[in-house]
Amino acid sequence: MMAFKLKKFPKSSNTTLHVTGTALLFVSAAMLICAIIEGIDREGKKISNGATFIDLSGSVLPLLFASIICLIFGGIARVITKPGRLGQADIFSAVGGAWLFVSLFGALPYLFDGTFSYEGSSFLIQFADSLFESISGYSCTGSTVFGSHNPIESHGSGILLYRQLTQWVGGMGIVVLVVTVLPSLRASGLGLISAEAPGPESDRLASRVVDTARKFWKIYCVLTICIGIALFTAGMSVYDAVAHALTTASTGGFSTRDSSIGFWDSPTIEMVLILGMILGGSSFALHWRMTKEYRIVHLKDPEFRSYLGLMSASTLAITWILTSNGLEINEALRSAAFNVVTLGTSTGFSNATGAGSNGDFSSWVSGPQILLFIFLVFGGCTGSTSGGVKIFRLQIGASHALRSIRKFRRPRGVFPVFHGSKVINESLVQRIAGFIAVYAILVVAGTLTLTALDTDIVTALSGVISALGNMGPALGDAGPTASFADAYSTPSRMVLAFLMLVGRLEIFPMLLMVVAPYRGVKHRLRATKHVY
Amino acid sequence: MKFSYRSRLRLLTFVGYKKLPDWASWTSGLFLGISAGLLTVGFISTISGLVGLIDSASHTPKLLVSGTCLGIFGGYLFSIIRPPQKHRAADIFAGFFSFATSVGLSAATIFFITGVTNQFDTAFYEATVAITTTALSTLDIAQLTPEIEFFRGFLQWVGGLTVLILGAAIIPVIGNRSDPSSQIERNDALSLGATRRTAIYNILSIYVPLSFSLWVAYSLTGIGIFDGLLLAISTVSTGGFVPQGSPLENAAVQWIAIVGMCMSGTSFVVLWRLATKKIGDLRNSLELRLYFSTLISLGLVLFIFSGESSFTNLRSSFVVVSSAVSTTGFPGMIQGEWLPAFTVLVLLVTAIGGMAGSASGGFNIRSLIILIRLSIRELVRQLHPRSIVHIQIDAKPLSESTVEHAVVLQFLFISVVTITSIASAIAGLDLFSAINASVHSAATAGPIRAINGDLVDPALWSRPIRMTLVPAMLLGWLTIFPVLIAAGEFVSLLKRKEKSIRRQILKIKASE
Incomplete structure (x- = not known):
């Protein structure tokens, strides 16, 4: 009878709510998995201690509660709505809305668990920290408010795995995940994927949008499994290998250890991670083509070549500078390679064994620091899980500048903008120019805001660029071994959290997500006026 | 042009050089720039030598001799150039670049000869700082003689004038008139005249009287005629060199400096229209309003948030802001x-600079x-992905090339x-x-401030550090684009030469 009533329930056409609801169901499932794992972990420990009762202490109940809340809200939102035809404004609203709500609901486990409840932290600070960690996770930024005042390792395996999972879910994209189960979106699905995908254009791997989304997720899962196996073989425990595989493939950078990868101090693990991060930071469409064509197609891609070239050149330059400053060549090369790749792919792991150690780039001389700072801006390749402006956009920017100079010298010549041997459409060139302009304005505005909130200029500027590029660590007081809770005030962290979301969605969806609701309200007001 | 033995002999003896064919436009532009640079430095050096006569004249002989030599060499070079009917944009820009280089090198030579510094790289840095109107000097003002002070001050004045000519007389009217898309900045609002000559004349008719007025105004405050002159040429060129004795501590001098700097950062098109009473829709100019509102609002922000409500602080705030905005x-x-x-705000407005068509730096x-x-x-x-939206300034749509x-x-x-x-x-x-330092160098501004607001002394930097800033100053002074266009042309020239050499080698091989 109930089912009959639900069937008859009139569904309103609201894609934003429908997509958000579906996304929350995935989040709920992630929380449930983590609760089960925490439960099993605790149960295992109890059994080994001789106890037999079911243990629901630790973060099991908080994760369960959060999962139920997400299930209820997500379920209701999905049941009462249906996806409709989408205009551009609706697409931005749907994508922005989904990310905002997922980040908000994603903070619940931390809040219920009291993860950020330490001496002197009020509820407001706990909420802000939970939200920051959630946004940092889903946006794959990797900045954290854990620190010496609240060590990561003092928390349960479930909540830490959930933290890693947020990055994995956010890496490929929540909306891409939603599209895989919503075939009814049809062509609008591509708009949604494009609005969320890193880079100016999204690749289409199949004729159907749903198939494209599923293929992306397939490659992503395979990559994660491969990295996990490699990390386990390199010496990590199963739990750590899985946890780090999740954040390597997603180029997120969260770790289950306070000193991140520095905890293992193992060149083999670092080598595996470097390879994993490079694969995560390169286009997934290339990976797909590789599996189809059975050959390495990456080196033929101009973006990937520049990406590798830049990282290699910077690694060598930093190694040279560090060596000339007294570090042994093997240690210099190891530190340089790991830090260049971790920032070049926007991952944000750290191989520093402690503050001031070889891997702590904030203690290096300024030359290597500024080279790493540039990688904070660059980011990885388009169509990957990495953040930043993207190599492709910078290549087009440089090609555009070169074209302008050529055009001025030969006014009647026709000079298209090239990317490799491919001619780039003028409208795309203009879009990239507009993106870079908006990006620059956001960096300036963000830096001004943070310095007005009493942050020093290097920490503020690098923090803003790091947040916009979803990098993780920054420079100054927010280096790889520092906590963002110490480096920035609570209002500053909220500004950074907003910038992380803006950066993850490549600026426009977050800035324009209010347009559709605003239009809706305006339309209704007009209609009301007309009636009366 | 073939430099045969006979032609060279003719040139050296000034016999029959008029009958020689025109030079290639690139070579002509390049050498005209070099000769103009040498003549300019020669002239400034000679005048400075004469100025030294009012004091101990310790450097006067060296300045006079080197000035005369440079003048003769520059004059000779100028006389042998046979310019073609028309120079292309790239040639003009190459000329500006060679002018900057020759001024830098010859002024550095004078600094070196007169013993201002005993390192040539420091001398070149000082010369670049002066000509590019960047206030990042490493010299101890107390040790400088009046003639050297005048020499570097006058270099700044010429530097300011050069950037004005480039920005307000060359760039706005350059390119193919029938095809606006080929023009670097085709906009009537920026043009000071229909032709380059008119525009340069109009610039001079503003620049010289403005310098003179500021000189009179500064002198009336009682700081002395010589110091007044140095401050005036430094203000009008947005150079930023201050004479000995800290005259800027005087309240009246500060007010005049504020007004002077604001005027120097204003577009010379605006000043010219005001002078000729062709105000038109100037009041609605968005750029002008934004410029003055930035000056006023930032001045007030510094005044209010610094927590000191004295009148002196208000004046000091405006000195800091106008100095930064006008890149003086x-x-x-x-x-x-x-x-x-x-610090961030000051750095930001320094990077932006003043109005287009002014003597200030920045973008x-x-x-x-x-x-x-x-x-x-x-x-x-x-x-609305398919919409066609034109960018407008003052209700006038801009061409896509201008936006680009x-x-x-x-x-x-x-x-x-x-x-x-x-x-x-x-x-x-x-x-x-x-x-x-990089932002200040590219914006040709100074002085550099630490995070706590203290002024940083560039003399504390090592010589390699200072030399890394020189290219940025030159690029920033010549508004980057022209240098790259000239560089592009130079690369093409090298490629063409390489091709012709290869062809000749192939020919020789084939004949063998």
């Missing part, structure tokens, strides 16, 4: 507390307006700052100082 670089300090945000307010409008258009296009140039200029400016930052950081500057 007069050293000023506010009376109250200097907040870290002030100018007009470009900033275009970039903001471009950002808004991009937001609109995200919602503004974007490219922004890209190039950031690239110059980035590359300079990397180089100076590798040379030993800390991260913040590297970024700060």
Whole structure:
């Protein structure tokens, strides 16, 4: 009878709510998995201690509660709505809305668990920290408010795995995940994927949008499994290998250890991670083509070549500078390679064994620091899980500048903008120019805001660029071994959290997500006026 | 042009050089620039030598001799050049670049000869700082003789005039008139005249009287005629050199400096229209309003948030702001507390600079307006991908090429700052100082401030650090684009030469 009533329930056409609801169901499932794992972990420990009762202490109940809340809200939102035809404004609203709500609901486990409840932290600070960690996770930024005042390792395996999972879910994209189960979106699905995908254009791997989304997720899962196996073989425990595989493939950078990868101090693990991060930071469409064509197609891609070239050149330059400053060549090369790749792919792991150690780039001389700072801006390749402006956009920017100079010298010549041997459409060139302009304005505005909130200029500027590029660590007081809770005030962290979301969605969806609701309200007001 | 033995002999003996064919436009532009540079430095050196006569005249003989030599050499070079009927844009820009280089090298030689510094690289740095109107000098003012002070001051004055001519007389009217898309900045609002000659004449008719008025005004405050002159030429050129005795501590001098700097950062088109009473729709000019509102609002922000409500602090705040916005670089300090945000604000307005068509550096307010409008258009296009939106300034639509140039200029400016930052950081500057110094160099501004607001003395930097800033100053002074266009042309020339050499080698091989 109930089912009959639900069937008859009139569904309103609201894609934003429908997509958000579906996304929350995935989040709920992630929380449930983590609760089960925490439960099993605790149960295992109890059994080994001789106890037999079911243990629901630790973060099991908080994760369960959060999962139920997400299930209820997500379920209701999905049941009462249906996806409709989408205009551009609706697409931005749907994508922005989904990310905002997922980040908000994603903070619940931390809040219920009291993860950020330490001496002197009020509820407001706990909420802000939970939200920051959630946004940092889903946006794959990797900045954290854990620190010496609240060590990561003092928390349960479930909540830490959930933290890693947020990055994995956010890496490929929540909306891409939603599209895989919503075939009814049809062509609008591509708009949604494009609005969320890193880079100016999204690749289409199949004729159907749903198939494209599923293929992306397939490659992503395979990559994660491969990295996990490699990390386990390199010496990590199963739990750590899985946890780090999740954040390597997603180029997120969260770790289950306070000193991140520095905890293992193992060149083999670092080598595996470097390879994993490079694969995560390169286009997934290339990976797909590789599996189809059975050959390495990456080196033929101009973006990937520049990406590798830049990282290699910077690694060598930093190694040279560090060596000339007294570090042994093997240690210099190891530190340089790991830090260049971790920032070049926007991952944000750290191989520093402690503050001031070889891997702590904030203690290096300024030359290597500024080279790493540039990688904070660059980011990885388009169509990957990495953040930043993207190599492709910078290549087009440089090609555009070169074209302008050529055009001025030969006014009647026709000079298209090239990317490799491919001619780039003028409208795309203009879009990239507009993106870079908006990006620059956001960096300036963000830096001004943070310095007005009493942050020093290097920490503020690098923090803003790091947040916009979803990098993780920054420079100054927010280096790889520092906590963002110490480096920035609570209002500053909220500004950074907003910038992380803006950066993850490549600026426009977050800035324009209010347009559709605003239009809706305006339309209704007009209609009301007309009636009366 | 073939330089046969006979032709060379004719040139050297001034016999029959008029019958020689025209030079290639590139070579002609390049050598005209060099000769103009040599003549300019020769003239300034000679005048400075004469100025030295009012005091001990310790450097007068050296200045007179070197000035005369440079003048003769420059004059001879100028006389043998056979310019073609028309110079292309790239040739003109190459001329400006060679002018800058020859001025830098010859002025450095004079600094070196007169013993101002015993290192040629420091001398070249000082010459670049002077000609590019960047207030990052390492010299101890107390040790300088009046003739040397005048020499570097006059170099700044010429530097200011050069950038004005380039920005307000060359760039706005250059390119193919029938095809606006080929023009670098085709906009009537920026043009001071229909032809280059008219525009240059109009610039001079503003620049010289403005310098003279400021000289009179400064002198009336009682700081002395000579110091007044030095301050006036430094103000009008947005140079920022201050004479001995700290005359800027005088309240009246500060007010005159504020007015002078504001005027120097204003577009000369605006000043020319005001002078000729052709005001038109000047009151509605967005760039002008934004320029003055930036000056006033930032001045008030510094005054209010520094926590010192004295009248002296108000004046000091405006000195700091007008010095930064106009990229002059007069050293000023506010009376109250200097907040870290002030450093960011000052750095930001320094990078932006004054109005387009003024003597100031930076990528100018007009470009900033275009970039903001471009950002808004991009937001609109995200919602309506097929819409056609034109960017307008003062209700006049801009051509896509103008917008493209503004974007490219922004890209190039950031690239110059980035590359300079990397180089100076590798040379030993800390991260913040590297970024700060690079922005100031590219914007031809000074002085550099630490986070706590204290002025940084560039003399404390090592010589490699200072040398890394020189290319940024030159690029920033010549508004980047022209240098790259000239460089592009130079690369093409080299490629063509390489091709012709290869062909000749192939011919020789074939004949063998």
